[in-house]
Amino acid sequence: xxxxxxxxxxxxxxxxxxxxxxxxxxxxxxxxxxxxxxxxxxxxxxxxxxxxxxxxxxxxxxxxxxxxxxxxxxxxxxxxxxxxxxxxxxxxxxxxxxxxxxxxxxx
Numbered sequence: 001x002x003x004x005x006x007x008x009x010x011x012x013x014x015x016x017x018x019x020x021x022x023x024x025x026x027x028x029x030x031x032x033x034x035x036x037x038x039x040x041x042x043x044x045x046x047x048x049x050x051x052x053x054x055x056x057x058x059x060x061x062x063x064x065x066x067x068x069x070x071x072x073x074x075x076x077x078x079x080x081x082x083x084x085x086x087x088x089x090x091x092x093x094x095x096x097x098x099x100x101x102x103x104x105x106x107x
Contacts, residue, residue, distance in 0.1 A: 038045040042062050043054070049065040055074065057064050075084055 034040050037043055044060070044062045044064045046065060051068070052065040053068055053071060054063045055066045055071060056062075072084065076082070
């Protein structure tokens with residue numbers, strides 16, 4: 001396509017080439033964010049975990065759902081801070097004393 005442009009007494013010729021066909025592309029890696037906890041690669045949820053807690057399993061390098069009783073058992077066997085904390089034991093002592101009444105009679 002050619003245009004002729006005239007200004008004053010000077011004559012200029014302007015050419016416009018046909019438009020180039022450019023292809024534009026985009027490449028990207030699609031990463032999907034997890035929506036649920038069990039979609040994480042280091043979390044293993046097994047069975048029906050209603051009212052269960054997560055505990056880290058170092059041997060498997062994963063967080064696993066466990067029964068809360070297992071947490072108490074693990075706290076007793078813990079080597080860094082062994083045993084159930086004293087304030088918890090004291091509270092159990094008070095709570096159980098109010099629930100269990102043993103009468104050994106009189107001496």
